[in-house]
Amino acid sequence: MRIFRVEATLVATARIGNLDHHRLLVVTERGSGSKQVAVDPVGCKIGDWVIACGSSAARDAAGSKDYPSDLTIVGIIDYWDEASPGDARAAGASGGEVRR
């Protein structure tokens, strides 16, 4: 599992049927800063630090083995005090509370 931060929600009306109505979020990986899209069965808010898993576990985590996801959020991190570079909001959070 890897650590990401939620950047934005993603609206894609024209989508394949088996993607269903699951929420999709743009997430940035901690460290590399690369943007990816993850399925969100948990209910995250923008700015949350989350853990997400890939490969076949992503399919299971999204609710079924037949769900076409390669990155699924599996949890929201309660406390995360390591700020990513240039992240003033997380850096200023005393006690590491970054969840809004």
Place this chain on the structure above:
Amino acid sequence: MNIHRVKSDLVATYRTPSLADKSLRVVEDHSGNLEVALDPVGAKPGDFVITIGITAARIAAGDPRITTDLTIGGIIDHWSEERWRD
């Protein structure tokens, strides 16, 4: 899943039977790398799309027997070049 932009159609008449008659598109990522994705949605050149990789790509193609490692899962309604390059 990743965000790609559709660059063009790709025609490949002689192909493995496991690719069936699925449409193919050339897609580029934010740094300009080109890849080929299977397109069950019907995306047009210029569209920003969500692409699904690894084994989930085969499920997204509608039939797990189809041999693809990148499938377009949906067309993004609102996305800008700046947000993508950032």
